[in-house]
Amino acid sequence: MAKAVTAPVSPPIAIPVREILPWLIFAVLLLMMIYFVGVEEGATSIFPGMYVHEFVHDGRHLLGFPCH
Numbered sequence: 001m002a003k004a005v006t007a008p009v010s011p012p013i014a015i016p017v018r019e020i021l022p023w024l025i026f027a028v029l030l031l032m033m034i035y036f037v038g039v040e041e042g043a044t045s046i047f048p049g050m051y052v053h054e055f056v057h058d059g060r061h062l063l064g065f066p067c068h
Helices: 017-038 051-055 057-063
Strands: none
């Protein structure tokens, strides 16, 4: 009769929220900045008018986003 061989199972690694939270905040802020610099104009704009576009206009060109 053959014996069944099982691999040892290690317990799952617990990642504390304190270590993830700063990276999550950083990622959200980075995505928001990319949105406002790169996409906030025209049909996809959240805010009416061109105030956000004019505020980040030079940053758009610096980062290579076309706007006109």
